[in-house]
Structure formats: C-alpha cells, structure tokens
Amino acid sequence: MHMPPWFWFTVITLVSWGIVGLLQKLSTNYISAESSLIWLVVGFMVLEPFFYPGAAVFHYSGWNIFWALASGALNALGAWALFIAMKSGGKASIVAPVTALYPLVVIAMVPIILHESISRLQIAGVISALIAVVLLSV
Amino acid sequence: MALKETIRARWFWYSILCILCWGGWAMMSKLGSREIPPETMQFLFTIGTLPVAVMLLVARRFRLEKSSKGISFAILNGVLSGIGGLTLFAAYHTGSNTALVTSASALYPMVTVLLAVTILREHIRPIQIVGLLFAAAAIVIFSL
Numbered sequence: 001m002h003m004p005p006w007f008w009f010t011v012i013t014l015v016s017w018g019i020v021g022l023l024q025k026l027s028t029n030y031i032s033a034e035s036s037l038i039w040l041v042v043g044f045m046v047l048e049p050f051f052y053p054g055a056a057v058f059h060y061s062g063w064n065i066f067w068a069l070a071s072g073a074l075n076a077l078g079a080w081a082l083f084i085a086m087k088s089g090g091k092a093s094i095v096a097p098v099t100a101l102y103p104l105v106v107i108a109m110v111p112i113i114l115h116e117s118i119s120r121l122q123i124a125g126v127i128s129a130l131i132a133v134v135l136l137s138v
Numbered sequence: 139m140a141l142k143e144t145i146r147a148r149w150f151w152y153s154i155l156c157i158l159c160w161g162g163w164a165m166m167s168k169l170g171s172r173e174i175p176p177e178t179m180q181f182l183f184t185i186g187t188l189p190v191a192v193m194l195l196v197a198r199r200f201r202l203e204k205s206s207k208g209i210s211f212a213i214l215n216g217v218l219s220g221i222g223g224l225t226l227f228a229a230y231h232t233g234s235n236t237a238l239v240t241s242a243s244a245l246y247p248m249v250t251v252l253l254a255v256t257i258l259r260e261h262i263r264p265i266q267i268v269g270l271l272f273a274a275a276a277i278v279i280f281s282l
Contacts, residue, residue: 003281004232004234004281005229005232005234006229006230006232006234006238006239007242007280007281009225009226009228009229009232010225010226010229010239010242010243012221012222012225013222013223013225013226013229013243013246014222014242014243014245014246014248014249015222015249016218016219016221016222016225017218017219017222017243017246017249018246018247018248018249018250018252018253019218019249019250019253020215020218020219020222020246020250021246021247021249021250021253022250022253022254022257022258023211023212023214023215023218024215025254025258026207026211027208027209027211027212027215028208029208030203030205030207030208030211031202031203031205031208031209031212032203034194034197034198035198035202035203035208035209035212036208036212036215037190037191037194037212038191038194038195038198038202038212039202039208039209039212039213039215039216040212040213040215040216040219041184041187041188041190041191041216042212042213042216043212043213043214043215043216043217043218043219043220044183044184044187044216044217044219044220045184045216046213046216046217046220047180047184047216047217047220047221047224048181048184050177051177051178051180051181051224052181053177053178053181056178057178057181057182060173060174060178061173063169064169064170064172064173064174065170065174065182067166067167067169067170068166068167068170068174068178068179068182068183068186069182069183069185069186070162070166070186071162071163071164071166071167071170071179071183071186072163072182072183072184072185072186072187072188073186073187073189073190074159074160074162074163074166074186075159075160075163075183075186075187076186076187076190076191077155077159077190078155078156078157078158078159078160078163079156080190080194081152081153081155081156081159082152082153082156084148084149084152085148085149085150085152085153085156086149088147088148088149088152089147089148089149090147090149090150090152090153095149095153098153098157099153099156099157099160100244100247101157102156102157102160102161102164102244103161103164103237103240103241103244104157104161105157105158105160105161105162105164105165106161106164106165106168106236106237106240107237107240107241109161109165110165110236110237113165113169114168114169114236116235116236116237118235118237118238121279121282122235122237122238122279122280124279125238125241125275125276125279125280126237126238126241126276128272128273128275128276128279129241129242129244129245129272129273129276129280130241130244131269131272132245132248132269132270132271132272132273132275132276133244133245133247133269133273134269135265135266135268135269135272136247136248136250136251136266136269136270136273137247138265138266138269
C-alpha cells in the first residue's frame with residue numbers, strides 16, 4: 001500500500017492531538033478551561049526558540065505572513081468560543097460533536113478559494129471521517 | 139419547538155462561531171503553508187495566538203489557579219499541540235488536497251478515546267466503537 005507523504009505527517013498530528021485531548025481532560029480537572037488555554041499558549045511559546053526563523057521570515061510575502069498569524073488567532077478564538085458555548089449551558093455531549101464539524105467549512109471553501117477537487121472515493125472518506133468525529137465526540 | 143429554543147440559545151451561536159473560526163484557521167493554515175515552511179508557520183501561528191491569550195488573562199484580571207498539576211498538563215498540552223500543528227503545516231506544505239488533510243487530522247478524538255480506554259481505564263460506549271469503525275474506514279480510504 002502506497003502512503004502519500006501528507007498521510008504520515010497527519011498521523012503524527014493525530015497522535016499528538018489525541019494525547020492533547022487526554023491531557024486537556026486531566027488539566028481541566030485542576031484548573032479552569034480558560035486558564036488551561038492560557039497555559040497552552042505558554043506551551044506553544046516553549047517551542048518558539050526551536051522554530052525561530054530569524055530574518056528569513058521577511059522573505060515571505062506579507063499576505064502569507066498574515067495568513068499564518070491569523071491562523072493562530074482564529075484557532076485560539078475558536079477555542080475560546082467553545083469554552084463560552086460550554087459555559088452558556090451547552091452540553092459537552094452536543095457542543096463537542098457539533099464543533100468537530102469544522103472541516104465542513106474547509107470542504108465548502110476549498111473549491112472556491114483553492115480550486116481543488118476530490119474524487120468520489122475521497123468524498124466517501126471525508127464523510128466517513130466526519131461521521132467518526134461526531135460519534136467519537138458524543 | 140426544540141429547534142427554535144436551540145437557535146435562540148447562546149451556546150448554539152458560540153458553537154457556530156467556533157466552527158467558523160476553526161474552519162478559517164484550517165484554510166489560512168493551508169494558504170500560508172503554500173509558501174512558508176512548517177517551522178516558520180508554527181512560529182508565526184504562536185504569535186497569532188498571543189493576543190487571545192492576553193485578552194483571556196485581562197478578562198480574568200490576571201488571576202489564574204495555582205495547581206502545579208493542572209499547569210503542567212496544560213503546558214505539555216501546548217508543546218504537543220505545537221508538534222501536531224507543525225506536522226499539520228507540513229502536510230499542507232506537501233501540496234496535498236486540503237479537504238483530505240483537514241478531515242483526516244480532525245480524526246484525533248479517535249486516539250483520545252483509545253488512550254482514555256487504555257490509560258484512564260474509561261469504558262468505551264457502543265457509539266464510540268461505531269465511531270472508531272468509521273474512522274478506520276476513513277483512514278483506509280485516504281491511504282488508497
């Protein structure tokens with residue numbers, strides 16, 4: 001079976017974030033979700049010296065730098081919105097699977113913005129993944 | 139009636155906001171990754187998260203709980219999230235299909251459920267077993 005390069009990178013993401021899901025549970029046993037998010041950003045900062053690009057960062061286009069910065073801000077804002085949803089009376093068993101459907105936004109935007117298309121078999125895979133994410137989060 | 143109540147509920151709109159933010163995060167990650175290498179993407183991503191963390195700190199009037207266990211778990215969370223983010227940027231940087239990479243990476247609750255069962259000795263529910271089967275099917279399809 002030939003695995004495309006993106007697959008192995010994604011497997012590492014899956015394992016890392018899978019452990020994060022577990023640690024999230026453990027950390028919120030001791031501190032609030034907001035504090036957990038703040039300390040999570042501190043954890044991000046621990047890695048910064050390893051990824052420091054130096055002056056090379058100015059070689060990239062302004063728009064791409066903006067996308068990278070905005071991706072961080074949107075990720076954190078999304079986490080904040082999730083916490084508020086839970087605090088505002090949303091049941092975790094409903095809010096978690098609903099918010100796990102964020103790939104739908106990407107699937108809707110990709111053909112328009114990036115002009116990418118996927119095969120029917122891959123569509124079946126995406127649907128399968130979305131069903132799995134919802135069932136696993138319930 | 140239940141639908142009307144749900145649409146009026148505050149939590150519902152915050153959930154929608156969360157979906158839109160995370161959808162936007164994935165899209166912008168892809169857009170930036172077309173040119174910028176994964177390490178620099180992760181570096182800039184972290185800078186992007188800082189204003190939200192500061193906003194939260196201000197909202198809490200700089201008061202944080204002092205549980206060393208909770209703090210350690212949360213910092214480790216950040217380190218592992220960063221590693222996962224780095225490899226996600228690397229996956230986007232390969233030029234592969236954005237919808238596939240995003241959907242595959244969203245399957246991480248599968249690993250959480252498996253770890254919760256093996257490490258925390260939590261019981262797995264039948265619905266989660268069905269979820270794991272769908273996840274396995276998705277992974278097999280993506281690898282074809």
